[in-house]
Amino acid sequence: MSIKKAAQFFLVLTLSTSWIFSGWPQIFNFPPKIQEARADVATGDGKIIYGEGTVTTPRTRDWAAGAFTAEGDTVVAAATIRHVITKAAPTRDEMIVGIQTTGGVLYIQRWNGTSWSNEWNVTVGDGNLPHFDIAFESTSGDMMVVYSGNTATDGQELVYRIWNGSTWTAATNLGSVRTTGIVDGIAMERRGGTDEIALVYGDRNFDLSANFWDGATNAWKGEPAAALEVSLAKVGTATTLTNFSFDLEFESTSGELLIVWGADAVLDGKHVTRGAGPAGAWGTITTTAAFLEEPTDVELSADPNSNYIAYANSTDNGADSDAIVWTGTAWGTAFQVDASNDTVGAGTSNNAVNWVTSGAEVRAVLTYDDANAAGIDWAVYNKNTNAWALQTDCTTACSSQPASGDDAMHRLQRNPFNQAELLFLGIDSGSDLWTKKLTFDGTNLTWSNADGGVALEATMSSITGFSADFAFNRFIPTPTFTQSAYGFFNNTDSTDVGTTLAAQDTAATLGSTGALFRLRMLLHIGVNQLALSGETFKLQFAQQSGTCDTAFSGESYADVTGATVIAYNNNATPADADNLTANASDPTHSADTIVNQDYEELNNFTNSVAAIPSGQDGKWDFSLFDNGANASTAYCLRAVLSTGTVLDTYTLIPQITTAAGGPSTAIEVRAQNYTTAVTSITFPSGAPGATVSAPTNSASNTQIFGGAGTAKPVVTLYNGGGSTLTIWYNITTFTNSVVSSENYLVNAKGAACADASCITGSATFGADTTTGTTIAVGAGNEKDFYLKINLGSVAAKSGNSTLTILGEAL
Numbered sequence: 001m002s003i004k005k006a007a008q009f010f011l012v013l014t015l016s017t018s019w020i021f022s023g024w025p026q027i028f029n030f031p032p033k034i035q036e037a038r039a040d041v042a043t044g045d046g047k048i049i050y051g052e053g054t055v056t057t058p059r060t061r062d063w064a065a066g067a068f069t070a071e072g073d074t075v076v077a078a079a080t081i082r083h084v085i086t087k088a089a090p091t092r093d094e095m096i097v098g099i100q101t102t103g104g105v106l107y108i109q110r111w112n113g114t115s116w117s118n119e120w121n122v123t124v125g126d127g128n129l130p131h132f133d134i135a136f137e138s139t140s141g142d143m144m145v146v147y148s149g150n151t152a153t154d155g156q157e158l159v160y161r162i163w164n165g166s167t168w169t170a171a172t173n174l175g176s177v178r179t180t181g182i183v184d185g186i187a188m189e190r191r192g193g194t195d196e197i198a199l200v201y202g203d204r205n206f207d208l209s210a211n212f213w214d215g216a217t218n219a220w221k222g223e224p225a226a227a228l229e230v231s232l233a234k235v236g237t238a239t240t241l242t243n244f245s246f247d248l249e250f251e252s253t254s255g256e257l258l259i260v261w262g263a264d265a266v267l268d269g270k271h272v273t274r275g276a277g278p279a280g281a282w283g284t285i286t287t288t289a290a291f292l293e294e295p296t297d298v299e300l301s302a303d304p305n306s307n308y309i310a311y312a313n314s315t316d317n318g319a320d321s322d323a324i325v326w327t328g329t330a331w332g333t334a335f336q337v338d339a340s341n342d343t344v345g346a347g348t349s350n351n352a353v354n355w356v357t358s359g360a361e362v363r364a365v366l367t368y369d370d371a372n373a374a375g376i377d378w379a380v381y382n383k384n385t386n387a388w389a390l391q392t393d394c395t396t397a398c399s400s401q402p403a404s405g406d407d408a409m410h411r412l413q414r415n416p417f418n419q420a421e422l423l424f425l426g427i428d429s430g431s432d433l434w435t436k437k438l439t440f441d442g443t444n445l446t447w448s449n450a451d452g453g454v455a456l457e458a459t460m461s462s463i464t465g466f467s468a469d470f471a472f473n474r475f476i477p478t479p480t481f482t483q484s485a486y487g488f489f490n491n492t493d494s495t496d497v498g499t500t501l502a503a504q505d506t507a508a509t510l511g512s513t514g515a516l517f518r519l520r521m522l523l524h525i526g527v528n529q530l531a532l533s534g535e536t537f538k539l540q541f542a543q544q545s546g547t548c549d550t551a552f553s554g555e556s557y558a559d560v561t562g563a564t565v566i567a568y569n570n571n572a573t574p575a576d577a578d579n580l581t582a583n584a585s586d587p588t589h590s591a592d593t594i595v596n597q598d599y600e601e602l603n604n605f606t607n608s609v610a611a612i613p614s615g616q617d618g619k620w621d622f623s624l625f626d627n628g629a630n631a632s633t634a635y636c637l638r639a640v641l642s643t644g645t646v647l648d649t650y651t652l653i654p655q656i657t658t659a660a661g662g663p664s665t666a667i668e669v670r671a672q673n674y675t676t677a678v679t680s681i682t683f684p685s686g687a688p689g690a691t692v693s694a695p696t697n698s699a700s701n702t703q704i705f706g707g708a709g710t711a712k713p714v715v716t717l718y719n720g721g722g723s724t725l726t727i728w729y730n731i732t733t734f735t736n737s738v739v740s741s742e743n744y745l746v747n748a749k750g751a752a753c754a755d756a757s758c759i760t761g762s763a764t765f766g767a768d769t770t771t772g773t774t775i776a777v778g779a780g781n782e783k784d785f786y787l788k789i790n791l792g793s794v795a796a797k798s799g800n801s802t803l804t805i806l807g808e809a810l
Helices: none
Strands: 009-020 046-050 059-065 080-089 095-102 105-111 116-123 132-136 143-148 156-164 172-174 181-191 194-203 208-214 246-250 255-264 269-274 286-288 299-300 311-316 319-326 335-338 350-358 360-367 378-384 388-390 407-414 421-428 433-440 445-447 468-472 480-488 514-526 534-545 565-566 594-600 618-625 634-640 656-659 669-670 681-683 715-719 724-730 739-748 769-773 783-791 800-809
Touching: 046 080, 080 132, 095 132, 095 143, 095 715, 116 156, 143 181, 143 194, 143 246, 156 378, 172 433, 181 388, 194 246, 194 255, 208 255, 246 299, 255 311, 255 319, 255 800, 269 724, 311 350, 311 724, 319 360, 319 378, 335 360, 335 378, 335 388, 350 421, 350 433, 360 407, 360 421, 407 468, 407 769, 421 468, 669 800, 715 769, 739 769
Parallel strands: 009 800, 080 468, 132 181, 350 407, 594 618
Antiparallel strands: 009 681, 046 059, 046 468, 080 095, 095 105, 105 116, 132 143, 143 156, 156 172, 181 194, 194 208, 246 255, 255 269, 269 286, 299 311, 311 319, 319 335, 350 360, 360 378, 378 388, 407 421, 421 433, 433 445, 480 514, 514 618, 534 634, 565 618, 634 656, 669 715, 715 783, 724 769, 724 800, 739 783
16 A cells, blocks of 8 residues: 655745743632631541530530630520430541430431531430440441340341432331341441441340441341340349440451350350351351459450450449450450449449550559549550550549449540541539540550549430540542732842832832742632541743733743743742741731741641631742743743642732843754854655654754764854853744654754664654753864654645744843
8 A cells, every 4th residue: 555755845944043041930810719618627527516404405515725615506406305325437427426314315416517406306215325336437438227126026126328428318127037026226337438337236035136237239248147145234123224344346457247145144244256258157166254343334446557356344242343354255354343333223324444655565554432532533544565454544644533432424536637636525413514534645545534533424315325425537638729919029138028119919010130020929718627637739921922811821840940931039038938927918818827937948738837727828938930931922920739730719819920031142953064054944745744854954954863973953043142051942833744653852063873773852842842952162072962752644745834943042
């Protein structure tokens, strides 16, 4: 098959006397202000929900910056509040709260990051234990509520609903084949990093069973082969469940499930495991004599970094409490925490346990209710030494609270963003609600008053129930960023700026070639606060195309460096990232608070001075200069994330125009003799798609390849100016699309170029482009300029292009 040759075409070389002058760096506007009703959420923040007296609306306080806010409300329930369970979503700014009233009605309420709503309610029955529980799938963020059907009718014992962040599923029955009565106590646990949830529940006949949810397939995997227990431990001779005498946890590393419970009037504890994952199998029920007391009031807590699980228990079989650790394969040695506890009462939780980690040091912390002693009674398991130790009661640091008398509830919650921090919730027999914080530095465990030494509530709605709960936020909303305001200033050798070059948010023009200048700009923070050093940005610039518009239409932005035509300037006195000094002429943004940040001489930059709350603006100061930019040329500036991702919004784009350039001697384009002027270059014809590398100039010199002294370029370049220049070029697109791409090489005078493969510079069509190579003044400093083209697919056509050689002043 024959291929037609493309007709000959010409490259017209035009000599230019212009210089390229660099413009100033772009100025960035930050995200626009967003009006919000919500408070910012930072790592370590959370919410406490509790009942007050006979008030039917749950009370709430935010935990932020190490203190609780003033009391507020969720939304109304319909009776006195007995049980509260609060869970935070891992994938969105949301909390789901379950409120079980003394009327036996469950209210599901939701915080959506801005406001509270009542989602739905259902009758579940009243009792000593919550007749429901809540768990979020870890990866999908779907949330499940499982609650008692308040009936013993087969197939209707349990009911569940799922919330996917926008809709609820209908109520779905979950029958229980291993229990025989109305379900009176439910506990659930999610497995981290998966969509798996484990469920364990006890009924009015003291039966115990369990199930496993596979969120990946939205399916329950089934109960054990028989009831785990038919005589659950209880207080005295009660006829209904009195306490959580059962609990469950996933081993954090293996994913195996452990369920522990007590049988009534039996000192030995019982447990069963289930293999990891949806295909896991239920193991054999095991009775362990290592337990010292009848498991009446049981809590488990998994070490987040291993397969260890801590067990805490207070018993009604005497005034004792004990603790033990599961290692993933076996129980360790039991520890008698105290032999003089307060009496375990129905509907109470007399102990709590959780883990703290600091570096390589790991501890399990257990709190419990000693007989009539004020303050917090506690013990610690040192995982590094495999030993338990009773601790001195926390009195002074805990303001001697909770007060003397029975404690009705203990809860310990671990900060998901700081494994060295726990928050304690306690309700005493005087109906007071207390909160304390425990921190671990690897050596010391330190208590402090999260409540300020004053009860958060002095008339709790119930002390025979779990009437308060706390959850740390697990999802921290990502702030939004808007480039919001800017100002150009003259430079000073300090962290302050000189006089203004133009009014705020107004384009400016430099007064001289190579001028130094400063750009101060604001980034507005929306949706959520920007934590200290919470995001990294960089400054970019582009030669203006049309206007410096917020859509960046026509501009090609590049990072500002110390070598770009709009470049960072290194002042002698201040250092990069020093704190800026505020100036009365600094830009503002509406009535927003401005949070001053850094003086910048390099990319990248961040808010290393202070966090920036949502609705406020950060201010940065950029030291810049005209580093040989085109004369009388406008340049646009913007901020982007350090990854190159643009900000959420740009309301203003700073524009700086370089000064008018003076005349200079151009780089001259000459023949191979380095003397004769050249006005055009002609490439021979070639087949479509071929590479053509033997052009001829208007002095009849054809490009030749070879060693040093033999190789001959198509043209040579001579600097007849007064200073060393950087060589730039502009090659326009060929007419008729005859050329698909072009390559160039700037070689030292007379240097070798063995074949066309040495011409590797990829030419950019239609833009002033630097070669990055300098040319000194005068004879002997000339450069060789080679060209080759790659023909397009068209045939029987010719086309023209214009080559302009430009000199950039250093």
